[in-house]
Amino acid sequence: MSPNHWYPAAFSGEVKKKQLLDVTFMGESIAVYRAEDGTAHAVENRCPHRQIKLSHGSVEGCRVVCLYHGWTFEPDGRLAGFKHDDFGKKLPVISIASYPVREKYGIVWFFPGDPELAKITPLVEIPHADEWPSMRFAYTWAAHHSMIIDNLCNLTHLWVHGRWVPYGDTILADSSAEGDRLTLRWEHDLRRDLLHPFTSPVFRRSKGENLSDTFMIYDYPYQSALSNERIRSTNFMLPIDDTHTKVFTYQLWEPPRGVPKALFQRVAIPLLAPVAKEIFRQDGFTVEEEQKSWFLHGHRPIPEPNPMVKRFNELTVRKWEEHLAYRETGALTEAQRAEQTRVKVL
Ligand code: FES
Ligand SMILES: [Fe+2]
Structure with missing residues (x-):
């Protein structure tokens, strides 16, 4: 990176x-x-x-x-x-x-x-950071950072989480690419079953609505996912070496209408945190397995139907090449400077 x-x-x-x-x-x-x-x-x-x-x-x-x-x-x-x-x-x-x-x-x-x-690079900006209840945790995975971006942004992998996530069918409804910022909007059905009795009130946007969406951002080098405009998961990678990455997660949850922030922070967040951590544990196991397999099979071509995955990788590689060029010349192009000085809002 x-x-x-x-x-x-x-x-x-x-x-x-x-x-x-x-x-x-x-x-x-x-x-x-x-x-x-x-x-x-x-x-x-x-x-x-x-x-x-x-x-x-x-x-x-x-x-x-x-x-x-x-x-x-x-x-x-x-x-x-x-x-x-x-x-x-x-x-x-x-x-x-x-x-x-x-x-x-x-x-x-x-x-x-x-x-x-x-001096010219602003810190990332996280909307609602001071308003919504939050949780923070970090994990270190034995995997290359590009595998983690693929995992975090590519919801075709929800299969691995089984019924731990509240989403049913998921489709990529929209995507965009502008400079160093890629966005994806996924649409899902909210599960309604015995395992998810509380899902709807916390996740849905309004009463009676069953459609759910997740708006994802890869704004290099940061990632975030906003579910139903109510739950924001921001992820910041620290690349340790070629095969180890620490990910810092900062999640913000807007309480359901009428529930005070302090109550949600004290009661709901401690109940939700183990679920969030379990989901990340499943992701961690998977990307570590992917990294191990890459050592054995990395020379084989990767068939990938999601067109955005190629763009994640292209962005990651381009930013690395821009860094190498900057190290050589000490100069940024006008477009690079515009991206460097842009405030990244997750
Ligand atoms: S003072 Fe640091 S090694 Fe001697
Ligand atoms: Fe996941």
């Missing part, structure tokens, strides 16, 4: 004051930490003295102190001092890479690419 985007490092609550996390982006280890003043930072996870990981060290004020000889680094990566004799010499001018960090939606975001592009 192109490093020139904001990626999730962790949920905010996981980055505790004075603690460091080891986060991997495409094979590169990054130390993410929270300073004593509460601000989050990210630096290269490597002490230049003996190359050991800084995430084993500690935090002093807003600086990182290496575990071994106490070399101490500023949030911008500059060496600030050490915890041993200076042998009468001046402090060497040494620095490690640092990464722009922002915090929003309960997620610590970092920008692993060119920091100059971070």
Whole structure:
């Protein structure tokens, strides 16, 4: 994935004051930490003295102190001092890479690419984020990120979820492609049976209506699905390496009419979360199996009737090629700049 985007490092609550996390982006280890003043930072996870990981060290004020000889680094990566004799010499001018960090939606975001592009790249926007009750969870799957995008956006796979999902027949009703944004609108029937006694009131748009739809977005590198304009599932991938991807999910549920937000958050969300997690577990098992099979059969052609799958892959490949070209030239085309500076609304 192109490093020139904001990626999730962790949920905010996981980055505790004075603690460091080891986060991997495409094979590169990054130390993410929270300073004593509460601000989050990210630096290269490597002490230049003996190359050991800084995430084993500690935090002093807003600086990182290496575990071994106490070399101490500023949030911008500059060496600030050490915890041993200076042998009468001046402090060497040494620095490690640092990464722009922002915090929003309960997620610590970092920008692993060119920091100059971070300045012009807006954070993603999630409608109703502060209004609707929500749940957050993350999972790491042993699968390439393109397999996960295919899984998340391609509802032909609902078969794998059996009766865990409330949808019956599903068809692709509409789709579009514009720049780095692909959209799909799926239409379903809502199940009405003993296993789904509460489905209709929570899922349907209005009383008596049985038609249901899911509006999906792949706005590179982010994904979201909005069901019946009431349930928004946003998914943010952190590519760890070629065959491992961590996915951060942030789901928002509009309560049925008349149900207070706080009540829905306290009562309904804890009941819904295990179901959502089970559905994702089924997806995880499947994409991990797909990845294993790819090692054995990756040379075989893939017959695929859904025309949008090819577009997901083309977008993913194009963005990677654009990143390689940018690394060479340091320049964006006008169209690329327009996409880079566009606010991605999920
Ligand atoms: S290895 Fe980090 S201070 Fe020596
Ligand atoms: Fe799924």
